[in-house]
Amino acid sequence: MLNPSSNSADVIIIGGGPAGMSAALVLGRARRSVLVIDEALPRHRVTRESHGFLTRDGVSPSELRKVAREQIAAYPSVRFVQTAAASIEGSDGAFRVTTSEGETHTGRKLLFATGMKDLPMNLKGLEHVYGKSAYVCPYCDGWEMRDRPIAVIAGDHTMHLTRTISGWSNDVAVFTDGTPRPEEEMTEFRRRGIPVYEAPIREISSEAGETVAIILEDGREIPRTAIFFAPKLAPGSDLPVKLGCAVNEFGTMIVDELGRSDLPGVFGAGDGASQKYQVAAAVAAGSMAGVAINTEFLESDWEKRVQAR
Numbered sequence: 001m002l003n004p005s006s007n008s009a010d011v012i013i014i015g016g017g018p019a020g021m022s023a024a025l026v027l028g029r030a031r032r033s034v035l036v037i038d039e040a041l042p043r044h045r046v047t048r049e050s051h052g053f054l055t056r057d058g059v060s061p062s063e064l065r066k067v068a069r070e071q072i073a074a075y076p077s078v079r080f081v082q083t084a085a086a087s088i089e090g091s092d093g094a095f096r097v098t099t100s101e102g103e104t105h106t107g108r109k110l111l112f113a114t115g116m117k118d119l120p121m122n123l124k125g126l127e128h129v130y131g132k133s134a135y136v137c138p139y140c141d142g143w144e145m146r147d148r149p150i151a152v153i154a155g156d157h158t159m160h161l162t163r164t165i166s167g168w169s170n171d172v173a174v175f176t177d178g179t180p181r182p183e184e185e186m187t188e189f190r191r192r193g194i195p196v197y198e199a200p201i202r203e204i205s206s207e208a209g210e211t212v213a214i215i216l217e218d219g220r221e222i223p224r225t226a227i228f229f230a231p232k233l234a235p236g237s238d239l240p241v242k243l244g245c246a247v248n249e250f251g252t253m254i255v256d257e258l259g260r261s262d263l264p265g266v267f268g269a270g271d272g273a274s275q276k277y278q279v280a281a282a283v284a285a286g287s288m289a290g291v292a293i294n295t296e297f298l299e300s301d302w303e304k305r306v307q308a309r
């Protein structure tokens, strides 16, 4: 069962973020050989601190990753390779994954833990503040930005984001960046006294990652020290779709509560297979998928024992 050096494994996990590593831990402890193929670009890598995951509140994403890898190293049947999985073929019991270097690995089961990725936003200066004073998730970073003058950059889910971040600060202003918003949304903001700046944004002004102001094309500088926005997201990988897995309209893999996809032997966990977008949720989903994968092995081995008698 355990052959840590070969190119074949019981389970190939694609993606070694919180979801993939959580599954690897469960499967390593269950004595399964596991290969984690990871490009090592987790979505929260831009942020200085990760919050809200019990016992790890406030650690950096790199520290979270380092401790996870150290703990998984206690289970020698788990191996990691840092590269991209480029293509997959096969079916339950015999999947073949080829990396971007052309190396081939085989696995009996497959777990996609490939996350989601932000699509680039055309907003000058955002790159200097993203993860330092500009964030996407009030539950992740609202506490640190509490009571600050907050800018919500309009996009998807603007009303929801504005309402949510209003739980952390009474000073919230919306910036539409020159794109007209629906009239009912504007009415709702007016009814609540939330200022809406409709001019295009020229630049986000900042010092050492700290937002100072939103500079508008008309020359106005609106002092703000924190930003929340909802970037457009894309699946971290198109491999689930290429293999034939069902996805929803956001490209999220459709899986059951144990991470089972509609394809036998193929599982999904984490941001790429739910819309929860939290480390704790990704870790929980990876853990459940690990248990479900191991259960499938145990059930087939249990049957084989009867047939072998």
Ligand SMILES: Cc1cc2nc3c(=O)[nH]c(=O)nc-3n(C[C@H](O)[C@H](O)[C@H](O)COP(=O)(O)OP(=O)(O)OC[C@H]3O[C@@H](n4cnc5c(N)ncnc54)[C@H](O)[C@@H]3O)c2cc1C
Residues within 6 Å of the ligand: 014, 015, 016, 017, 018, 019, 020, 037, 038, 039, 040, 041, 042, 043, 044, 045, 046, 047, 049, 050, 051, 052, 053, 083, 084, 085, 086, 113, 114, 115, 116, 130, 131, 135, 136, 137, 140, 141, 236, 237, 239, 269, 270, 271, 272, 276, 277, 278, 279, 280, 282
């Ligand atoms: C700015 C920011 C701050 C955040 N802060 C917090 C926070 O404070 N607390 C919190 O709970 N959540 C936070 N999040 C959300 C958190 O990042 C995600 O919920 C979490 O990373 C999801 O874990 P995952 O394992 O599903 O995906 P990821 O962490 O994104 O990992 C996916 C992995 O798969 C790899 N991958 C993808 N495709 C391939 C491929 N073809 N081959 C090999 N590898 C591949 C990627 O390189 C990556 O390493 C934040 C997100 C952002 C953007």
